[in-house]
Amino acid sequence: MTDEREGEGRFPVGPLPARDKAADKPHYHGHRDRLRERFASGGAETLADYELLELLLFRSIPRADTKPIAKSLLARFGSVAEVLGAPIHLLREIDGVGPSAALDLKLVAAAARRMTHGEIKGRQILSSWSQVIAYCRTTMAFETREQFRVLFLDKKNALIADEVQQTGTVDHTPVYPREVVRRALELSATAVLLVHNHPSGDPTPSRADIEMTKTIIDSAKPLGIAVHDHIIIGKSGHISMKGLQLV
Template identity: 45%
Template sequence: MADRDVAVSHDGVGHRARLRQKLAESGGEALHDHELIEYLLALAIPRRDTKPLAKALLREFGGIGGLMTADWQAIARVPGMGDTSIAAVKIVHATLLRMLRSEVAQRPVLASWQALLDYLRADMAYLPVERVRVLHLNSRNMLIRDEHMGDGSIDQAAIYTREVIRRAIDLGSSALILVHNHPSGSPEPSRQDIEITRQIAEAGKRLNIAVHDHIIIGSQGHSSLRAMGLL
């Protein structure tokens, strides 16, 4: 799909220059959310007035987080968004995740807990379906594999004890951190979340594989079953 250009007026050019000046002088904090997206889109489709499109995207996806984690096809359904502008959004998100993931990978996970939460939130908080991931750690609690185990419906994703433990054995994992998201936004664990966590922890214990935590990510925050005394 091609991005459609609409000529930018003299006032529009001046507005863009003012955004650039604010960014240069005061950083991103000086710009509103729609201005950040507006300027990003302007780099992809420079002859178009991108302010209305930026506002439409934020409305459609509920904010920057929802926009960045939306899939390509969902963004393409917004009128005016073509491959070039979608790629601009997705490359920013990919760069952010690469940066956050490097923070997690360079140090023991338990010693960089906030970095881990930042990474997971950026990647999963606004997903429209439940996604299950297992973080595999070595004996020094360094991340050896961040494994996507599968996606579910809008409100559930299956976690199978046997699959998780078998994969941990294959990778030689010493410890695991279970992760999944709640598309509803609430990170409150369900009874099923608690039960499956305990099943995996019990199975791992017999093989000297520790389950450090089960983290549930939502747009409203996160829950740690370990911190809640449920593991």
Template identity: 50%
Template structure:
């Protein structure tokens, strides 16, 4: 006679149950504080979570800025442990990957809102200036998102020849330039305008088209094309 199955919950059963027992876990929308609190339930003592969440939102302003912050900044701001910081960075990567998957489904010129959502998720709250080039194929589908430079809070060194060299290496037909302004104001600087002119001039020599240069800030997104600068 076979023994009856044990009624003791297995580890996987307890984990599944615990996920659904989390307060608010099944709500369609959570505010920033609730989302961060739920995320930290696994890695911080319950008594420490409210203060940590309050401090993070006070220092960084939003959950988007929290997950974009550098690990040392997170540790200093709220004395977070390495596991909690890792979970926050994974949340950022997940949101960027989801936005990227939508941007890659169709030609970017016909799904511009998805492209803007992607680059904003990646750069709007970055603490330092970054410069990227989105390389497109002949159908304007995203081939590569290349991280080309990272600098200080107000400058990232960009070399036009490297931007074009990489376009030729990946057999791109067009590109979109993207960088962020950590100050929050996306207004292009004179240096931004001059650098874009140099890249555009070099691209023409090789039959490449620069569709746009997007400047990302917390206050919005500036398009060189819409501003008549390209």
């Protein structure tokens, strides 16, 4: 007589059912393919900000869903530009962003700066004003400390050199007018464009900004060096002291 319970706990006899490979594939893989296709066919304009960040993160975070990471970055920093401008130690505070991902984001930021610099190198600055502003914003708008930058120009107003003269704190940078003039003479520059950023985001010039600019103008003029303008860059925009008739 056969015991009806015989075989309980045993493996079934016969071939195992085929595994569904599609079910083993992480759900975000299809999403990644679709995002890549949209970017390839329509460009960045077809993607939301968080989707563009997702694409950037795909290679550095290959085994995780990057959508929540991208959204967390935007929630923390506010925009794609601010994410790319954020320092590495702050990027790494976001859950899911490791050292490789943070470094990759900074590489993208560096490439963007190099590209915008190439657009003004050797060109007449005063006739390429929009490119100059784009370069300064890409380079300085999201820095966490004040930087004082000088663009040195030749007699045709073409860029000779672009140098950060001083880096200060979140709300102050020491500027030495004699050093600006001395460096202009070393480079045989006949004009300069002064630029600095306000990490607070508000580009409104302070009284100290205005007085410092006038001191540089007064020091440079007897030596035949013109100060074309002083641009202040903030997250929300920029101002021209010349445009405001402050210098």
